[in-house]
Amino acid sequence: MTAIEISNAVKRYPDFTLGPISMSVAQGEFFGIFGPPSTGKTSILKLILGLLQPEEGTVTLSGKDGAALDVAERDISMVFQNLALFPHMTGRENIIFPLKERGASEKEIEERLDFVSEVLHVSHILHKNPAQMSGGERQRIALGRAFAAESRAMLLDEPIAALDARLREEMRVELKRLQRENNQTFVYVSHDEEEVMAISDRVAVIIDGKIAQIGTPDEVYSTPNSVAVAGVIGSPPMNFFKGTYSASGVHFNTSSLPTVPITGATRKGGDGTLGVRPEDIWLGESEGNPSIDVNVSSVEPLGSYTIINAYLGDQIVKIRAPGQVTLKENAVQRVSFDLRHLHFFDDVGERV
Known part of the structure; x- marks a missing residue:
């Protein structure tokens, strides 16, 4: 009722x-x-x-x-x-x-x-x-x-x-x-x-x-x-990367990011935004998942998890790692994206 x-x-x-x-x-x-x-x-x-x-x-x-x-x-x-x-x-x-x-x-x-x-x-x-x-x-x-x-x-x-x-x-x-x-x-x-x-x-x-x-x-x-919605739900908020998408995957406006494959897209292609939550970015390489180098800016230890602020080019990236993590500022850190939990939005911001 x-x-x-x-x-x-x-x-x-x-x-x-x-x-x-x-x-x-x-x-x-x-x-x-x-x-x-x-x-x-x-x-x-x-x-x-x-x-x-x-x-x-x-x-x-x-x-x-x-x-x-x-x-x-x-x-x-x-x-x-x-x-x-x-x-x-x-x-x-x-x-x-x-x-x-x-x-x-x-x-x-x-x-x-x-x-x-x-x-x-x-x-x-x-x-x-x-x-x-x-x-x-x-x-x-x-x-x-x-x-x-x-x-x-x-x-x-x-x-x-x-x-x-x-x-x-x-x-x-x-x-x-x-x-x-x-x-x-x-x-x-x-x-x-x-x-x-x-x-x-x-x-x-x-x-x-x-x-x-x-x-x-x-x-x-x-x-x-x-x-x-993705920007207001989640703490820290979701990371966003501008790019284009086609049948072969997501191609980014920066050479720092590799092409990321996507499945289940409801449209053929176009400009858009890739969203990655901080907890879906892992420290180190992960087999089968795209990886990149980022420059560590600061580290926030919060007990059961640690927030890592890093730069990819001139864009800040938030990473939420479990437990206590020790990283030096300005260090280069390899990270990978969990392909199972990526989000892609079209040029008007709607989910693809």
Whole structure:
């Protein structure tokens, strides 16, 4: 069953146009929306919630036309980036506020409060005001308020962006657990690629106000449909090399790169761009894979892996090697490309 469907929705601002946006979210799905800052991610949530109305297109909620529903009738909860807790209320009062607003009985309020307190581990802070809480505690209270409402869907607008790295990791796991246990529909917005890819069932990549690709995290990462998507998914980002392609393979605009064979191309040939992810460039030669020499610029040891910045002519190349790697700056290093994981895009940036 489809919980949320947006069809060709357009919202215009003085200096920015969102859309046309088309996407559907299944009941019980954890749906992620990822993209750089200021690309329209929050506006999509506002269209779903009813705080914005599309100038074109439609928003449908569980089969009902959103245009006929006001915000209260949509039965959707939202957790804002700034959390938006009532500062004069305790944690308990913040959590039960939506229940009181809809006239729930005292028994129902206490049952929901007990449930939320248990799953979010907030019983010990229910007596505090937000000013007395840590960032993580305020986050849990905000989530508790949304969960207490038992809405048909929950919208989360970068809710853990302000937390430190360790706490963000913990909250990611907690969010996924809560969503699964309650079989609730989540739409989760973030500009943190790792965060949204780690917990989403499917991801919509939005760039410049338009959805560039929708797919599972693996589909978006392994088969990006454009240079634009390939450039924003992955850390470090994909390496790109300009060239041309024909039946014999990819020929590059620099003599430093050998011809690279390609298979499965959907077009006969033309100008384009080869994409190679940093982890698909290996140190040393590899039998059956093309290899080249690069000049090491710098090395970044990051524990379980090492980032190597190197030059191929005047172009910087990012290499992600497993483990700890010791290389001297300005050294010449032989590297090879993994032919199984190359990406080629045509002259307009679409996947070939």
